[in-house]
Amino acid sequence: xxxxxxxxxxxxxxxxxxxxxxxxxxxxxxxxxxxxxxxxxxxxxxxxxxxxxxxxxxxxxxxxxxxxxxxxxxxxxxxxxxxxxxxxxxxxxxxxxxxxxxxxxxxxxxxxxxxxxxxxxxxxxxxxxxxxxxxxxxxxxxxxxxxxxxxxxxxxxxxxxxxxxxxxxxxxxxxxxxxxxxxxxxxxxxxxxxxxxxxxxxxxxxxxxxxxxxxxxxxxxxxxxxxxxxxxxxxxxxxxxxxxxxxxxxxxxxxxxxxxxxxxxxxxxxxxxxxxxxxxxxxxxxxxxxxxxxxxxxxxxxxxxxxxxxxxxxxxxxxxxxxxxxxxxxxxxxxxxxxxxxxxxxxxxxxxxxxxxxxxxxxxxxxxxxxxxxxxxxxxxxxxxxxxxxxxxxxxxxxxxxxxxxxxxxxxxxxxxxxxxxxxxxxxxxxx
Amino acid sequence: xxxxxxxxxxxxxxxxxxxxxxxxxxxxxxxxxxxxxxxxxxxxxxxxxxxxxxxxxxxxxxxxxxxxxxxxxxxxxxxxxxxxxxxxxxxxxxxxxxxxxxxxxxxxxxxxxxxxxxxxxxxxxxxxxxxxxxxxxxxxxxxxxxxxxxxxxxxxxxxxxxxxxxxxxxxxxxxxxxxxxxxxxxxxxxxxxxxxxxxxxxxxxxxxxxxxxxxxxxxxxxxxxxxxxxxxxxxxxxxxxxxxxxxxxxxxxxxxxxxxxxxxxxxxxxxxxxxxxxxxxxxxxxxxxxxxxxxxxxxxxxxxxxxxxxxxxxxxxxxxxxxxxxxxxxxxxxxxxxxxxxxxxxxxxxxxxxxxxxxxxxxxxxxxxxxxxxxxxxxxxxxxxxxxxxxxxxxxxxxxxxxxxxxxxxxxxxxxxxxxxxxxxxxxxxxxxxxxxxxxxxxxxxxxxxxxxxxxxxxxxxxxxxxxxxxxxxxxxxxxxxxxxxxxxxxxxxxxxxxxxxxxxxxxxxxxxxxxxxxxx
Numbered sequence: 001x002x003x004x005x006x007x008x009x010x011x012x013x014x015x016x017x018x019x020x021x022x023x024x025x026x027x028x029x030x031x032x033x034x035x036x037x038x039x040x041x042x043x044x045x046x047x048x049x050x051x052x053x054x055x056x057x058x059x060x061x062x063x064x065x066x067x068x069x070x071x072x073x074x075x076x077x078x079x080x081x082x083x084x085x086x087x088x089x090x091x092x093x094x095x096x097x098x099x100x101x102x103x104x105x106x107x108x109x110x111x112x113x114x115x116x117x118x119x120x121x122x123x124x125x126x127x128x129x130x131x132x133x134x135x136x137x138x139x140x141x142x143x144x145x146x147x148x149x150x151x152x153x154x155x156x157x158x159x160x161x162x163x164x165x166x167x168x169x170x171x172x173x174x175x176x177x178x179x180x181x182x183x184x185x186x187x188x189x190x191x192x193x194x195x196x197x198x199x200x201x202x203x204x205x206x207x208x209x210x211x212x213x214x215x216x217x218x219x220x221x222x223x224x225x226x227x228x229x230x231x232x233x234x235x236x237x238x239x240x241x242x243x244x245x246x247x248x249x250x251x252x253x254x255x256x257x258x259x260x261x262x263x264x265x266x267x268x269x270x271x272x273x274x275x276x277x278x279x280x281x282x283x284x285x286x287x288x289x290x291x292x293x294x295x296x297x298x299x300x301x302x303x304x305x306x307x308x309x310x311x312x313x314x315x316x317x318x319x320x321x322x323x324x325x326x327x328x329x330x331x332x333x334x335x336x337x338x339x340x341x342x343x344x345x346x347x348x349x350x351x352x353x354x355x356x357x358x359x360x361x362x363x364x365x366x367x368x369x370x371x372x373x374x375x376x377x378x379x380x381x382x383x384x385x386x387x388x389x390x391x392x393x394x395x396x397x398x399x400x401x402x403x404x405x406x407x408x409x410x411x412x413x414x415x416x417x418x419x420x421x422x423x424x425x426x427x428x429x430x431x432x
Numbered sequence: 433x434x435x436x437x438x439x440x441x442x443x444x445x446x447x448x449x450x451x452x453x454x455x456x457x458x459x460x461x462x463x464x465x466x467x468x469x470x471x472x473x474x475x476x477x478x479x480x481x482x483x484x485x486x487x488x489x490x491x492x493x494x495x496x497x498x499x500x501x502x503x504x505x506x507x508x509x510x511x512x513x514x515x516x517x518x519x520x521x522x523x524x525x526x527x528x529x530x531x532x533x534x535x536x537x538x539x540x541x542x543x544x545x546x547x548x549x550x551x552x553x554x555x556x557x558x559x560x561x562x563x564x565x566x567x568x569x570x571x572x573x574x575x576x577x578x579x580x581x582x583x584x585x586x587x588x589x590x591x592x593x594x595x596x597x598x599x600x601x602x603x604x605x606x607x608x609x610x611x612x613x614x615x616x617x618x619x620x621x622x623x624x625x626x627x628x629x630x631x632x633x634x635x636x637x638x639x640x641x642x643x644x645x646x647x648x649x650x651x652x653x654x655x656x657x658x659x660x661x662x663x664x665x666x667x668x669x670x671x672x673x674x675x676x677x678x679x680x681x682x683x684x685x686x687x688x689x690x691x692x693x694x695x696x697x698x699x700x701x702x703x704x705x706x707x708x709x710x711x712x713x714x715x716x717x718x719x720x721x722x723x724x725x726x727x728x729x730x731x732x733x734x735x736x737x738x739x740x741x742x743x744x745x746x747x748x749x750x751x752x753x754x755x756x757x758x759x760x761x762x763x764x765x766x767x768x769x770x771x772x773x774x775x776x777x778x779x780x781x782x783x784x785x786x787x788x789x790x791x792x793x794x795x796x797x798x799x800x801x802x803x804x805x806x807x808x809x810x811x812x813x814x815x816x817x818x819x820x821x822x823x824x825x826x827x828x829x830x831x832x833x834x835x836x837x838x839x840x841x842x843x844x845x846x847x848x849x850x851x852x853x854x855x856x857x858x859x860x861x862x863x864x865x866x867x868x869x870x871x872x873x874x875x876x877x878x879x880x881x882x883x884x885x886x887x888x889x890x891x892x893x894x895x896x897x898x899x900x901x902x903x904x905x906x907x908x909x910x911x912x913x914x915x916x917x918x919x920x921x922x923x924x925x926x927x928x929x930x931x932x933x934x935x936x937x938x939x940x941x942x943x944x945x946x947x948x949x950x951x952x953x
Contacts, residue, residue, distance in 0.1 A: 011878070022937070043879035050507035051916075052707075052884045059878045059893055061713060164506040166442070197500060296877050301942040308946070318943040325875050327918040330502030330596075334875070334920055358501075381920035384873025384940055392944075409872055409923050411914050413598040 001272075002026040004310060005087065005097035007077050011296055012277030013103035014038045015303030016310070017070050023311040028069070029095070031087075033076035035127050037062060041105075042296055044130050045157045049164040054127075080252040082270045099272045099310060102249065102260055103303075106242035106278040106294050108154075113238075115211030120219035121236045124158045133161075137235045140167045145233040147171075147222045149208045150240030151178050153326050156191075158237045159200050160329050170201040170231055172208055172224070174240075184341055184362045186351045187378060191328050193357060198329055211236050242294055244279040257281050259292045264316045266306045274309075276302035286319065288338055295324060321391040322374070323384060331358055336387035337374025339364040347373060350397070352424045354379070354417060361421065365397035372400045380417065381409035401425045442507075446494045454487025464556040465541065474559035481577070485585045492589035501596035503916050505885075513839065514704045520839035528836030535827040538571035564620040572631075576616055579697060583611045586700035593703075599911050599924070603689060607696035610635050615693045629656055632663055635691050637671045639730040640853035642826060646818065647741040676860060682926055683867025684857035685909025692853075694846060697835065698887060699910060702843025706887035706912065709842030715889055719849050719906065724789040726825055727855040731793050733821045735760050736800070736814035757801045764794045775863050778933070825850065844887040848906060858905030866926040867909065868933075869902035871895060873940035876921045882913035896921050899939040903932055 004020060006013040009032035017028050043057040065072055076090035080100070087095045108123025110116045120136045122129050137143035146162050148155050151173030162169045175181060178195065180188040195202045207225035214220040221232045244259035255261040255269040259281030266274050277299035282291045289298075301319050308315040325334045339362050343349050348367040353360035359379030365372050372395050375387065386407040390400055405418040443451070460480035463470075470476040496504060512519035533540050542552025550558055550568055557569035557577060587608040594600035614635040622629055630652040638644050644667050653660035678686045688695045698706075709715075735757070742753045768790050834846025847854050861867060869892070876899070882892035888906045892913045895902045902922075914922040937950045 019937075040878040040880060042877040043881070046879065046881065049505070050510040051503075051505040052880055053509050056880045056884045059880065059897060297874055297941060300874075300939070304938050304942055304950075305946060315946065316943075318946070320941050320944055320947075323874065323941055325877075325919040330500055332918065332920050381872070381923070384875055388873065388940055409870075409920060411597065411599045411911060412924060413602055415598070 001098045003096065003098040004028045004101070005095065005099070006030045006101045006103055007087075008032060008103035008105055008277070008279075009035070009038045009072070010041060010103060010105050010277060010299065012105070012299035012303045013101065015300045016101060016103065016276060016307050018068070019304055019307030020310055021068050021070060023307060026310075027071075029071040029073055029097075031073045031075050031077060031089075031095075033074065033090070036072060036074050037065070039127070041125070044124070044127065045161050048130060048133060048161045077248055080249060080254065080273075082253050082273060085272070097272075100274070101306065101310075102246070102254075102268075102273070102275040102279060103277045103299075104245045104248075104279050105299075107245040108238055109150075109241045109243055110238060111240065113149075113208055113211060115213055115219070116238065118211055118213050118219050118236075119217055120234055121211060121238060123238050123242075124154050124161075125242060133235070137162060137165070137167055139165055143167050143234040145170065145231070146235040146237060147208075147231055147233045148237040148239055149222075150238065151175060151204075152239060152241060153179070154242075155237070155239035156195065156328055158239055159195070160198075162235075162237075163198055163200060163329075167235075168199075168201070170203060170233070171195065172203050172206045172222075174205070174207055176205045178202070178204070180341055182341055184339065184349055184351065184376070186353060187360055187362060187376060188341075190353060190357060190360055190378065191331065194329055194331055242278065244281065244292060246279050264318075265309060265314060266302055266317050267309075274306055276306050286317070289319070289322065297324065321388050323388075328378075331379050332381065333376065333378050334382050335374065335376045336382065336384065337364070337372070337391050339374040339376045350401075350425055350428060352417075352421045354420075359417065363397060363400065363425075370396040370398065372397045375400070383407045383409040444494055444498075447491050450487045450490035450494065452487075453483050453490070457481065457483030457485075457487060461553060461556070465553040467542070467552050470556065473556050477556050477560060480556075481581055485581060488585040489588055492592050495589075496592040496595065504593050505916065508704070508707060514707070516708065516840060520705075524837055524839040527838065528832055531827075531832040531836045534571055534575055535831060541571050541574065543571050544568070561620075564617070565623045567623070579693070580611050580616045582701040583693075583696045584608055586703065587696075590700050590703055594915060597911075597915050600915060603911070604699065606690045607692075607699060610691045611693050611696050626656060626659065628652065629660060629663070632667075633693070634663075634666070636693070637675060637687075637853060638667060639727070639734065639856070640692070640694070640851060641667075642730055642734065642821060642852075645734055645738050647737070650738075650741075675857065679857050679860045680865050683865050683907070683909050683924075684854065684861045685867065685907075685924070687857060688847065688854060688908035689910045694830065694834070694851065695844075695908060698838075698843040698847060702835075702838050702887070705838045705843045707842070707884050708840065709844060709848065709887055709889035711883050711886070711889050711891045713891075716891075719889070722849045723851070723855045723858075723906075726829070726850050727852040728789050728793050729821060729825065730852040731764075732796055733814075733817045735797060737818050739800075740814045754801075757797060761794055761797050761801075764790060764797070768794065771863065778863065825852075842887055842889070844889075844908070847908065848888050854906070854908075858907075861907070862903060862905035864929075866929060866932075868925060868927070869895075869907065869914065870923045870925050870927075871899050871901055872919075872921045872923065874899060874942070875919045877919055879918065881916040881918065882922060885912045885916050887912070892922070899934075899936045901932060901934055 004026050006017055009030045013030055017030055020026055020028055037058050038060060039057040040059060043052065046052045047054055047057065077087050078090050079088040085097050087097065089095060106125060108125050122132045137146060145168045147170045148158050149172045155171065159169045159171050177188040178191045192202060209223040209225040211219055212221045212223065219234060219236050221230045222236060223230050246256055246260055249256055249260060253270055254273055259279050260268055260275035261283060262268055262275050262280045263283060266276055266280060268275055278294040280302065285291045298319060302317055305315055305317045321337055323336045327333065343364060346366055346368050347364055350363045361375060361377045361380065364374045372390060401422055404421060405416060408416065457480045460476055509515045513523060539545060542550050542554040544550040554569050554571060554574055557574045560577065561567060561569035561573050587604050590604050591601050615633045619631050619633055622632065630649045643649055650664060653664040689699055738756060739753055742751060742756050743749060744752055746752050768787060771787055829850045830846045834850065837845055876896040878893055878897045880893050882896060886892050887910065888908055890904050890907060892902055909924055911924050914924055938947045
């Protein structure tokens with residue numbers, strides 16, 4: 001039982017491999033067709049922007065893998081034969097495993113738009129997408145305009161990327177305000193304004209009807225559903241979310257839904273086959289989490305947990321308090337605990353925004369018990385450990401508001417806003 | 433097609449004009465270098481320095497003030513000058529040549545020898561030198577002026593670049609202030625007040641200021657009564673008292689990225705090259721050996737130097753050769769023993785190298801003293817040792833390589849591989865300081881912006897992605913890793929010594945029981 005094969009060399013698979021190595025002497029093989037070595041997917045944007053080169057996005061030097069006896073195999077898995085514990089690779093060869101872990105991540109969603117497979121249409125997820133973008137949008141002369149379809153985290157990152165090369169961007173967002181399925185109204189609208197301040201042509205409540213081709217099968221323009229307007233462009237970025245990258249699993253006996261179905265131990269229906277990261281789907285969501293969590297941190301946590309199970313210390317995946325972060329152009333965002341776009345029944349929000357329109361926060365709490373539930377901050381850094389502790393201790397919102405400065409994580413000499421926030425909070429209580 | 437990179441010279445008309453202005457200013461200096469006789473040197477010098485400064489200022493304003501506040505690293509790895517392209521190498525060659533001429537052939541800069549009048553570039557600076565101290569310029573005055581202009585002009589650029597970040601702004605104002613005041617103006621005024629005093633940049637400590645304990649320097653100070661004595665005492669107090677206290681409270685950054693001139697140039701004029709420092713493990717290994725060897729070299733050299741000019745008879749002066757060598761050995765032994773007794777459990781590999789180096793120095797000094805090779809260290813004269821240090825470390829390493837190679841090795845190669853001062857401060861920072869860079873729980877996404885922008889070549893991400901605080905002897909606390917982090921993961925802090933180094937296996941945010949189980953072994 002000592003031949004461990006991991007499909008996928010992203011954060012989930014690599015974290016798993018590292019932790020198995022720390023705990024044991026098992027043979028570990030990581031298969032990927034994307035790149036030879038692990039890189040940070042979240043950093044792809046910085047390569048296009050010229051902040052870093054590709055090698056800088058690799059968290060481990062190339063000697064690391066051999067030193068830790070983690071074999072890397074550049075191959076594409078076509079099919080899984082769970083009866084014989086064997087993988088069929090695209091080059092025709094086979095690979096046996098004792099334990100198999102599927103950590104193949106996501107792929108960009110495509111919703112059957114006419115023209116979605118034209119040249120110049122791409123997602124922004126894989127290394128190949130980046131290479132593709134470099135071909136079709138090297139500069140503003142070759143790419144006179146780009147249209148991005150889908151207003152989420154990848155969409156705004158793609159907009160920032162293209163903006164860095166002065167390529168005009170039209171940003172089509174289906175929702176009435178940017179990412180407002182996740183962000184409360186005040187935050188979402190502040191980001192709308194920030195996007196526009198960067199001279200990005202943000203179109204809210206706007207859907208894509210079709211992508212038109214020129215005579216060479218390349219993107220020529222897009223047509224807007226609502227108005228019929230045709231926007232000439234050379235690149236279309238499809239960033240309307242991602243879904244599990246599991247087509248090659250469908251032919252096997254492994255149970256799938258939208259993702260690969262796993263229990264709380266990250267086990268599939270087939271013994272010795274596991275799934276972690278973006279491609280795993282919990283039978284039942286854990287707490288307030290989604291059944292599929294396509295987030296860097298959860299991928300890593302699943303890897304940390306599953307390594308224990310693989311090394312004979314079977315362990316449930318029990319993530320702690322929710323946290324996440326992102327950056328919207330120049331505005332950093334952090335969240336701890338739960339802040340819903342719209343407060344649930346018996347919950348309410350306190351929202352504060354700085355007059356310069358680049359900083360704000362929203363605190364969610366139970367309006368009956370006053371228990372603090374979560375916080376979103378924009379433009380102010382917060383200390384993870386402090387909020388994790390407060391959430392565990394079930395602090396009430398007054399305590400959190402009065403001790404907010406303890407959680408501040410901004411660099412030294414930064415202006416502090418806690419007093420202003422607290423007075424706004426107290427004022428709201430009086431008027432409420 | 434795929435080779436087509438975005439246009440690197442993608443600058444506005446205003447920036448082109450600014451660039452041209454700066455180049456004309458440099459051209460005046462170049463003409464002077466090639467012995468063009470300017471009729472009114474004062475006017476032309478003002479013109480040259482003014483145009484360089486104004487060019488830089490207008491260029492920077494156009495580059496940063498036309499955009500929203502935020503991180504401004506777009507295209508850094510595309511631009512030829514900041515990614516070891518043709519322009520990078522060209523600037524490297526020009527800078528290196530300048531340093532070689534400056535240190536070894538000042539006559540080509542126009543230095544008048546044996547009382548002759550200056551010519552060329554140096555004579556162009558005579559009016560300014562006359563204005564400040566009433567004497568003609570030397571090659572060091574020319575260098576000091578250009579150095580100061582560079583820190584001020586590029587410091588202004590840096591402040592605009594990080595105008596959303598008060599830590600960066602305040603820090604930069606600090607290095608600009610110390611360069612202009614302490615390194616440039618005060619020594620000139622001190623000369624006016626008392627022209628026998630050796631040049632003394634008050635903020636420059638031994639062993640960075642390796643010549644302060646030279647015989648000519650010490651006797652220069654001592655022959656000037658109380659003010660001279662006060663200055664040399666100040667020199668001793670800074671290294672043995674002031675510096676340890678400040679480093680304990682704030683880390684070595686108080687000096688390296690707030691005060692030091694070498695650091696000041698690296699942080700301002702060198703900012704465009706910070707990403708070029710190697711983050712490889714192999715580079716770190718070289719660094720640990722090299723910097724500690726230089727430290728050993730400087731301690732032995734200085735000890736041997738002082739030793740040679742002290743006397744034997746305590747009736748002449750209480751500090752005899754014997755007393756001095758005992759003091760040095762005693763001090764080093766206390767430091768060595770202290771580390772071994774109190775800090776041995778914390779000793780990383782790098783610190784062990786340092787401790788071994790220290791021990792080697794003690795042995796060497798004992799051997800020197802008792803074998804009677806008084807004037808000779810291993811049969812090399814102390815004077816020869818001193819001049820070797822001056823040439824190879826003081827000039828070639830810190831100047832020619834340290835600054836000349838900015839566009840190749842990054843902006844802090846001297847600070848990282850060579851500076852003995854940085855080694856001492858780093859040693860203390862690693863073992864006895866409240867300073868660390870705190871990692872924010874589990875928020876790291878391993879993107880690598882922090883490591884990329886570390887001028888000291890620290891692989892910051894290596895720690896951040898493990899949720900471990902960064903406590904590294906080489907960290908100069910510039911704070912750029914924290915600034916460029918897109919997820920708010922890093923914070924420079926002075927906090928309690930306890931739990932400063934916190935290696936973890938499982939990061940915050942996962943199963944609490946699992947974290948406890950795995951992290952507590």
